Amino acid sequence: MTSAELTADAARRPFTGRRVQWGDLILQVVAGGAALGVTVLVGLIIWKVVEGARLSIQTYGLGFIFRVAWNPVLGHELYGAGSFIFGTAVTSFFALLLAAPISMGIALYLTELAPAVIRGPVTALVETLAAIPSVVLGLWGILVLGPALRTTIQPWLHDGLGFIPLFGPPSSSGASIFTAIIILAIMILPIVSSISRELFLGVPSELKEGAYGLGVTRWEVVRGVMFPYASGGIAAALILGLGRALGEAIAVTQVIGGGVFIHWNLFSGGDTLASKIAASYQGSTTKLQTASLIYLGLILLVFSLIVNLLAQWIVRRSARKHGIVRGGHA
Amino acid sequence: MSTQEVTGHGLRVDGLGRRKAVNRLMESLAWVAALIAIAILGVVVFSVARRGLPALNLDLLTKDPIPFSLTNQPQGLANAFVGTIVIVSLATLMALPVGILVAIYLNEFAPAPIRNGVTMILDILNGVPAIVIGIFVFGLFVVGHGQSGWAGAFALACLMLPLVSRSTMEILALVPNSLREASLGLGVARWRTTLSIVLPQSVGGILTGTVLAIARVAGETAPLLFVSSFVGTKTSWNPLHALQSVPVAIFELSESPDPADHARAWAAAFVLLMFILLASLGARWLATRNRRKMMGR
Amino acid sequence: MEGAEEMSTTIEPTVRVETRRQPMPPRERLEQIFDIQHLDAIYGGKPAVKDVTMEVYKHLVTAIIGPSGCGKSTFIRCLNRMNDLIPSFTQTGTIRYHGTDICRSDIDAVAVRRNIGMVFQRPNPFPKSIHDNVAWGMKVLGIKDNVNERIERALTQAALWDEVKDRLKASALSLSGGQQQRLCIARAIAVEPDVVLMDEPASALDPIATQAIEELMHNLKSEYTFVIVTHNMQQAARVADMTAFFSISHGGEGQRWGELVEYDATEKIFTAPSDKRTEDYVTGRFG
Numbered sequence: 015m016t017s018a019e020l021t022a023d024a025a026r027r028p029f030t031g032r033r034v035q036w037g038d039l040i041l042q043v044v045a046g047g048a049a050l051g052v053t054v055l056v057g058l059i060i061w062k063v064v065e066g067a068r069l070s071i072q073t074y075g076l077g078f079i080f081r082v083a084w085n086p087v088l089g090h091e092l093y094g095a096g097s098f099i100f101g102t103a104v105t106s107f108f109a110l111l112l113a114a115p116i117s118m119g120i121a122l123y124l125t126e127l128a129p130a131v132i133r134g135p136v137t138a139l140v141e142t143l144a145a146i147p148s149v150v151l152g153l154w155g156i157l158v159l160g161p162a163l164r165t166t167i168q169p170w171l172h173d174g175l176g177f178i179p180l181f182g183p184p185s186s187s188g189a190s191i192f193t194a195i196i197i198l199a200i201m202i203l204p205i206v207s208s209i210s211r212e213l214f215l216g217v218p219s220e221l222k223e224g225a226y227g228l229g230v231t232r233w234e235v236v237r238g239v240m241f242p243y244a245s246g247g248i249a250a251a252l253i254l255g256l257g258r259a260l261g262e263a264i265a266v267t268q269v270i271g272g273g274v275f276i277h278w279n280l281f282s283g284g285d286t287l288a289s290k291i292a293a294s295y296q297g298s299t300t301k302l303q304t305a306s307l308i309y310l311g312l313i314l315l316v317f318s319l320i321v322n323l324l325a326q327w328i329v330r331r332s333a334r335k336h337g338i339v340r341g342g343h344a
Numbered sequence: 345m346s347t348q349e350v351t352g353h354g355l356r357v358d359g360l361g362r363r364k365a366v367n368r369l370m371e372s373l374a375w376v377a378a379l380i381a382i383a384i385l386g387v388v389v390f391s392v393a394r395r396g397l398p399a400l401n402l403d404l405l406t407k408d409p410i411p412f413s414l415t416n417q418p419q420g421l422a423n424a425f426v427g428t429i430v431i432v433s434l435a436t437l438m439a440l441p442v443g444i445l446v447a448i449y450l451n452e453f454a455p456a457p458i459r460n461g462v463t464m465i466l467d468i469l470n471g472v473p474a475i476v477i478g479i480f481v482f483g484l485f486v487v488g489h490g491q492s493g494w495a496g497a498f499a500l501a502c503l504m505l506p507l508v509s510r511s512t513m514e515i516l517a518l519v520p521n522s523l524r525e526a527s528l529g530l531g532v533a534r535w536r537t538t539l540s541i542v543l544p545q546s547v548g549g550i551l552t553g554t555v556l557a558i559a560r561v562a563g564e565t566a567p568l569l570f571v572s573s574f575v576g577t578k579t580s581w582n583p584l585h586a587l588q589s590v591p592v593a594i595f596e597l598s599e600s601p602d603p604a605d606h607a608r609a610w611a612a613a614f615v616l617l618m619f620i621l622l623a624s625l626g627a628r629w630l631a632t633r634n635r636r637k638m639m640g641r
Numbered sequence: 642m643e644g645a646e647e648m649s650t651t652i653e654p655t656v657r658v659e660t661r662r663q664p665m666p667p668r669e670r671l672e673q674i675f676d677i678q679h680l681d682a683i684y685g686g687k688p689a690v691k692d693v694t695m696e697v698y699k700h701l702v703t704a705i706i707g708p709s710g711c712g713k714s715t716f717i718r719c720l721n722r723m724n725d726l727i728p729s730f731t732q733t734g735t736i737r738y739h740g741t742d743i744c745r746s747d748i749d750a751v752a753v754r755r756n757i758g759m760v761f762q763r764p765n766p767f768p769k770s771i772h773d774n775v776a777w778g779m780k781v782l783g784i785k786d787n788v789n790e791r792i793e794r795a796l797t798q799a800a801l802w803d804e805v806k807d808r809l810k811a812s813a814l815s816l817s818g819g820q821q822q823r824l825c826i827a828r829a830i831a832v833e834p835d836v837v838l839m840d841e842p843a844s845a846l847d848p849i850a851t852q853a854i855e856e857l858m859h860n861l862k863s864e865y866t867f868v869i870v871t872h873n874m875q876q877a878a879r880v881a882d883m884t885a886f887f888s889i890s891h892g893g894e895g896q897r898w899g900e901l902v903e904y905d906a907t908e909k910i911f912t913a914p915s916d917k918r919t920e921d922y923v924t925g926r927f928g
Contacts, residue, residue, distance in 0.1 A: 119377025147563025261473025
């Protein structure tokens with residue numbers, strides 16, 4: 015790094031007052047201390063979460079992960095994460111499934127199709143979607159979207175496709191896994207589309223011209239050249255979107271309805287790891303229940319770390335492949 | 345189609361009709377996708393405005409909530425607005441200096457392996473779900489001591505830190521090395537160069553990053569849920585006790601069955617949303633102005 | 642004798658090159674493939690090329706030469722509607738291809754490019770395998786029969802087959818610059834266009850690779866028609882049957898644009914040009 019070379023150079027310079035060297039030392043120590051502090055912070059987070067969950071880990075061990083139960087009744091307490099891992103998986107998976115094609119479409123529209131004048135404003139609007147706080151989106155979800163879905167889409171899907179177990183009897187209140195999936199998709203949308211947009215902008219124009227020169231249509235260029243070129247980055251974008259969905263507690267808990275079971279009906283209630291924690295924390299009565307909730311948090315933390323590291327790895331690998339160095343973006 | 349009329353002469357067709365139809369379909373779908381995103385944004389903002397504006401009055405901002413009120417006494421969410429101001433301000437005071445220092449260390453002093461490692465750690469911190477941060481701060485500060493505004497501020501600061509650090513690092517990297525070299529060449533020490541030359545150049549970008557981070561955490565609920573939520577109804581500026589905050593207030597009101605509570609929730613949501621949107625737009629405007637300034641140099 | 646020097650009507654050929662070019666058939670037997678009339682090419686309101694009128698003939702190599710900035714690339718990109726990709730571009734005039742004006746807005750550029758292919762200045766192979774680079778175009782355009790034979794034929798015609806036949810699955814990016822360019826040529830001819838446009842195809846290549854490409858044009862002339870932009874006069878003299886010389890004209894307010902100055906058999910352009918500007922350029926007096 016040039017700055018380090020500059021330092022070495024400065025050190026070789028003939029006369030510098032002693033006071034000045036102290037200044038350098040102090041700044042480096044303080045700033046380095048801050049960096050160290052951040053590292054310690056992350057370690058502290060992991061430690062505190064493990065410590066908070068310790069009672070539950072000792073009681074249930076790894077079986078906690080698979081047990082489908084959540085019974086806080088005194089004397090019959092039994093806790094397990096199975097139902098919530100399932101809920102997290104289902105909501106995240108379907109939200110991503112819903113959001114991914116729409117995000118790709120938005121990114122393509124903004125890079126290839128939109129007239130130049132509206133590109134800027136539309137991009138800004140899509141990014142504004144990301145700025146909506148989750149509690150506001152959840153408020154809208156439980157008071158507007160949920161009831162609307164309950165009276166329109168849910169019965170329609172149930173009537174038409176009710177033989178698929180996903181589309182069982184509609185919920186009574188509008189709060190359902192289905193509503194949560196839509197809300198999560200709305201949250202994932204701006205993340206995946208803005209990263210994809212940058213990826214598509216980064217496809218070299220010579221490559222596109224080479225394809226157009228053969229006499230193929232725009233969609234064929236997108237499918238045959240742009241997508242393959244950007245594929246690594248798109249994978250990372252999807253994973254980052256997944257991470258967003260995994261960790262969302264507030265909006266999900268507002269709209270998902272609650273429930274401790276594993277079934278396929280998207281129109282009933284349920285819970286995810288994050289939403290269960292948000293829902294039950296304040297009413298937690300026993301130490302074991304609290305510890306179990308924190309155990310849920312620990313599982314969530316592990317999932318998030320895996321997702322985060324996976325995304326970072328993909329970004330590094332595709333940057334190497336394309337010979338560019340891009341700062342990773344969360 | 346015009347291509348067909350010249351078949352046999354020059355322009356061959358080769359199933360072009362079908363391919364063009366597929367192309368047109370895909371282009372329409374892309375256009376529809378963009379429309380969907382804008383429509384969602386429009387619907388949400390419109391909903392919030394439509395339900396929030398009627399309930400938005402001075403009382404909301406100045407009066408305290410009255411729990412279980414059976415009469416229509418004027419009440420509001422003053423404690424939440426004040427609490428948010430206090431908590432977010434304290435969080436910024438905590439996160440900003442640390443974030444800038446980390447960025448300075450990584451960009452100006454750290455050897456490459458340390459820089460990569462700490463950057464990775466910052467990314468990890470960024471990826472920790474807000475609710476887990478809440479659990480962490482709960483275990484760190486609340487257990488045994490009770491909730492407090494300070495703990496809430498600390499939780500938000502943990503969320504702000506990676507954002508401030510990353511944007512500061514990007515800005516510092518944009519400051520041309522020639523500037524540093526000029527200063528060092530004059531015999532000015534490293535620390536002075538950094539603080540008097542490099543930092544002032546970066547102020548614009550740091551400001552932008554900070555505003556964006558504030559906009560992000562002002563709306564965060566999860567970290568405060570277990571850390572600063574058991575609150576009384578009186579407005580308080582004292583962070584030693586738990587303070588109410590706007591997002592938590594909205595959350596609680598949204599779970600209530602009382603429509604009057606819902607109305608207040610919409611109003612508060614409107615204020616919060618407007619604040620965040622204005623802050624984001626402001627940051628974007630600042631960033632564009634900064635970019636122009638940097639290019640002009 | 643006094644006063645008997647200048648006013649030379651024959652110019653010493655200063656451009657002497659080895660050429661395998663056969664003498665051209667007489668004009669009457671040449672088949673016209675492009676008929677360009679009064680073409681103006683304009684970027685964002687500023688003309689790049691003005692009033693080009695010329696004919697391009699089938700199964701010949703036609704070279705476009707001229708100093709930098711004279712609009713050669715812009716002109717050639719008009720021939721396959723490649724400039725459509727640039728938002729601020731407009732053009733007037735007609736380009737008749739086999740009698741049909743391809744500049745009309747109701748003619749689909751995709752169809753035009755299907756028939757008129759292009760090889761670019763810098764090699765731009767797709768980030769796919771060598772095999773897939775050549776196969777992709779055929780797959781998309783619906784050429785399904787004998788794909789592997791076609792690939793081999795295209796690579797052979799591009800003088801690349803022997804070098805890559807054992808590693809067709811390797812990434813195209815692992816090839817050298819000259820090989821990549823020949824791969825791009827193979828890619829273009831695999832879909833059997835009518836015309837192949839080449840925009841300074843060898844400018845980024847070493848002399849040996851350049852020679853390979855010139856050989857290629859010579860060998861494939863009987864199947865395709867080539868139009869090549871080159872800043873290298875010797876190259877034009879080596880490979881082209883017809884040569885068009887473009888030059889820069891100046892106008893009021895510092896405006897510059899390119900114009901077709903002279904278009905004739907290569908032999909004539911380089912030995913007995915009619916226009917003084919052409920003579921100045923080919924004898925190296927400027928440009």
